[in-house]
Amino acid sequence: MSDMKHGSNRGGRRHIQRNAWSDRVGSGKQIIVYGGAEGSDLDAKLARRKARFAKEDTQFQRDKEKNFGLTSRGEDLRLQTDENARTKLYENTIKRSRQFIRExxxxxxxxxxxxxxxxxxxxILRLGATExxxxxxxxxxxFSAWIGHYQSYIPTINELLDNQHxxxxxxxxxxxxEAWSYLCLHVVHFGMEYEKGFRIFFDHVKGNETVYRLLxxxxxxxxxxxxxIYSLLSKEKKDWQKINYFKILQSAAYDVVLKSVIKQLQCSYFVLDRKLIEEFTGLQYEILVKRFDLNWTLDLVxxxxxLRERGSREKGDIAQIN
Incomplete structure (x- = not known):
């Protein structure tokens, strides 16, 4: 009986070992699963897991196709080598930019x-002067001129002019x-390079009366x-070149001009009509006062x-605009 019992146990252990299998998990531990039923459940779980990861991999690939990297960082060369991908990205970007502007x-x-x-x-750096x-x-x-982003429109203009050369x-x-006029306005209003700006104007933008008067x-x-001129440009609805003039001036010089105007007004006048101030600055009185932290007072009647108390000019009480 004893031998039979021990033999049965040994046989049972061998049976268990034959029906046991292991699976590695992230912790490095070995999980022993006994019996066929539990193994079937795990097989089903693994199958579902595999299907889920396959779906995620597919989505990742789709996202990767949409989110191209920068060639300069060595992230992605697809746009450089795949004309079809480049065309699709361009068309999508133009569509989004137009919608952004419309809104x-x-x-x-x-x-x-x-x-x-x-x-x-x-x-397109290697393509050269192509359509x-x-x-x-x-x-x-x-687009970058419209949003006043000189970090984009200046290098873009330079690339255009290089290709033109x-x-x-x-x-x-x-x-x-158009390209030269944007550069001309930027050089004078943002860079304060007056001589260079006028040289660009007379060499390349000579017939543009609006740009000349601004300079x-x-x-x-x-x-x-x-x-x-700035006020007239702000009302432009059809001429996109003039609309972009306004946008460039707005980002590059409007605040500078406005601060100088405020100082001149405070030095020259004690009192001014609200409507005159708003027409001249292009801002509502409340916005102007808040934006530049002015100590002006308005008589509602x-x-x-x-703008200042009488005698304040001599006392040095004129508000400082930073």
Missing amino acids: GGEGRNRDDILMNFRKLRES SSKKILLGSMR LDSTFLDHKELE VSYTTKDYYTWMK SSLVK
């Missing part, structure tokens, strides 16, 4: 659009003047004339704004 610049797509244009610009390069660069320049037919006359009024500190 008045609202939404969270601004940086994504800028990044897409950057990826496209980097992908595809031209479309990408003009689209990038116009390689092929004089790359841009037509209107496109070339002259800004460099001579004739801010009354400058603000009048007469609509007169007191």
Whole structure:
């Protein structure tokens, strides 16, 4: 009986061992599963897990196709080598940029659009002066000018002009003047390089009366004339080149001009009509006062704004605009 019992136990252990199998898990421990039923359950779980990961891998691949990397960082060369992928990204980016502009610049797509244009610009560096390069660069320049992002429109303009140097037919006359005029306004208003700005104007933008008047009024500190032109440009609805003039000026010089105007007003006047101030600055009185932290007071009955107390000029009490 004893032998039979021991033999039975040994046989049972061998039976268990034959029906046992192991699976490695992340912790490195070995899990022993006994019996066929539990093994079947685990097989089913593994199958479901495999299917889930396969689905995630498919989605990852789709996302990867949409989210191209930057060539300059060595992240991704697909846009550089795959014309079809580059065309699709360009068309999608142009569509999104137009929608962004139609919505008045609202939404969270601004940086994504800028990044897409950057990826496209980097992908065409080796292409040279092609029609595809031209479309990408003009689209990038116009969108980045519209949002006042000089970190994008300046390198884009430089690429356009480099290609124009390689092929004089790359841009037509209107496109070339557009690029030079944006650069001219930026150089004077943001870079304060007056001589360079006028040289660009007389060499490349000579017939553009709007740009000339802006350059002259800004460099001579004739801010009354400058603000009048700025106000007219702000109302432009059809001419996209002039709309972008306004956007460039708004980001590069408007605050600088406004601060100088406020100082001049405070030095020259004690009291001014509210409507006159709003027409001249292009801002509502409340917004202007809050934006520049002004110590002005408004008489609600007469609509007169007191800019400073009489005698404050001698006392040095004029508000400082930082």
